[in-house]
Amino acid sequence: MEYLEAKEKFISTWGSLGTLWGINKAMAQIQALLFISTKPLSMEDIMGDLKISRGNTSMNLRQLMDWGIVTKVLVSGERKEFFTTEKDVQELARIVAKERSRREIKPVIKVLEEVSSIEDNGSAETKELIKQTKALKELTDDLDILMNKLVDQKQNWLTKSVFKLIK
Amino acid sequence: MEYLEAKEKFISTWGSLGTLWGINKAMAQIQALLFISTKPLSMEDIMGDLKISRGNTSMNLRQLMDWGIVTKVLVSGERKEFFTTEKDVQELARIVAKERSRREIKPVIKVLEEVSSIEDNGSAETKELIKQTKALKELTDDLDILMNKLVDQKQNWLTKSVFKLIK
DNA sequence: ACAAACTTTCAATAACTATTGAAAGTTTAA
DNA sequence: TTAAACTTTCAATAGTTATTGAAAGTTTGT
Structure with a gap:
């Protein structure tokens, strides 16, 4: 199995598992993506990678922050916001x-x-x-x-x- | 709080909790009803009490039986089927x-x-x-x-x- | 073998939940 | 202070899941 296939498999499985811990698919997928990313991602990155709309990304990131699972990070020299998830x-x-x-x-x-x-x-x-x-x-x-x-x-x-x- | 109010509160709470253990509302409500009933109930009883259709009752009872949570019981002298849930x-x-x-x-x-x-x-x-x-x-x-x-x-x-x- | 009493199935539809995208809002740099 | 860069909001809509109800199926007693 190649990296990309494995990554997609992980994200979609984790997404559908969302219900098991009481969150929705997009929310779980965003978390999954951040969880295996080597660096913080911007909203653009997330939208692009998961092919979901800006609004959807914004709302679900917010929920993940409410849960305390995801946090904003400042990347110096960048104007936009970046996000990471708890990695442990x-x-x-x-x-x-x-x-x-x-x-x-x-x-x-x-x-x-x-x-x-x-x-x-x-x-x-x-x-x-x-x-x-x-x-x-x-x-x-x-x-x-x-x-x-x-x-x-x-x-x-x-x-x-x-x-x-x-x- | 009166018996009827308490009963309804229990059934509806348990029903909406259904998602927490991965089953749907009707399924959880049927189980709740059986759980506090002093005797086995027929499909008519369940439909009447929860105000859900015959089809819905039938399908969800079947699922509860698949899970092994509800069983059919024979009530002598009765033609229709009766159901109980595990009480422990x-x-x-x-x-x-x-x-x-x-x-x-x-x-x-x-x-x-x-x-x-x-x-x-x-x-x-x-x-x-x-x-x-x-x-x-x-x-x-x-x-x-x-x-x-x-x-x-x-x-x-x-x-x-x-x-x-x-x- | 029939029909009454009952249960199951499933296509139609209702109810609910998620998603979009564009407009409104905010922040930042010059 | 302006406008570009970015984020949030939310009404409209798409997509998903639950529910109905009537027809088909089954069982039982005579």
């Missing part, structure tokens, strides 16, 4: 985990809490609703805490400590 | 983790493997592509293995062992 996969995972927890998991936990604490009027239906949402709340809580903790251990958390425990 | 959250998490790994993560790992093992022709671009996709491949691999292992420890895995390690 561990750090990338931390950011994504934190953001998804904040944006998606936390709000769900809040609803589960509310629902599971309605008053028990004695009916079987109410009892079941309380029981099941409580169980779901506890699981979601545990997973969220685990995710955040794992991802806080800055270096080598996975291989270092967790694996030996559960092998 | 731990077991539910196991099934979902296994399926997502198989359907989404494994294929991505395969592509990352292919891309990261292209021949190094010495150029900086190629070196970067190899380096970064390799790092991504290793992280994804680790997370996938971790997810599957955690979820294999049938009972209490979370609270029991992992938490004390990383607290």
Whole structure:
């Protein structure tokens, strides 16, 4: 496989994986492109390479910056703006985990809490609703805490400590 | 909050959370409804309760059965089919983790493997592509293995062992 | 073998989400 | 202060995915 083919394969796969970590295709592709680039890229570079419009590029770069995954860099002697992404996969995972927890998991936990604490009027239906949402709340809580903790251990958390425990 | 309001809140929240675990709204809502129901429900019951069409109900029930989350049950004296979902959250998490790994993560790992093992022709671009996709491949691999292992420890895995390690 | 009771399929369409591109906005250099 | 170089915004539109509903298919009881 040639460089160009491999690059395209990577970008398109990463793009369609976007949904898995909750972002859209263009956003994931821009991130992928920056991730394997040896130097910061301008908006022109990105538009040209991914064949997407200026507007689309602008909006998705902004979102990536909101996530904290992409940052603007100044290239001296250049007027236009250039962009890079976090290059360290561990750090990338931390950011994504934190953001998804904040944006998606936390709000769900809040609803589960509310629902599971309605008053028990004695009916079987109410009892079941309380029981099941409580169980779901506890699981979601545990997973969220685990995710955040794992991802806080800055270096080598996975291989270092967790694996030996559960092998 | 009354039972009905709580029930609706739970179903709609769980439904919109569907994307988080990679299924569509109707599918997640059907599962939610079954999850808090005290008895198996028929297609009529589900259509009526969620106000969705017969076709939609049929297709999404089928998908839930493909995932292994919902099963048909026979209710004696009844001609129509009834459905229940796995009621244990731990077991539910196991099934979902296994399926997502198989359907989404494994294929991505395969592509990352292919891309990261292209021949190094010495150029900086190629070196970067190899380096970064390799790092991504290793992280994804680790997370996938971790997810599957955690979820294999049938009972209490979370609270029991992992938490004390990383607290 | 028939028909009633039920489920599945799938083409049409509705609903939603992403993308474009041109106009408006901003920054910079002279 | 002007205008060129650049970025952002957003209404229009394209593209994608979900939903409907009616026809076709299946099963069961008589």
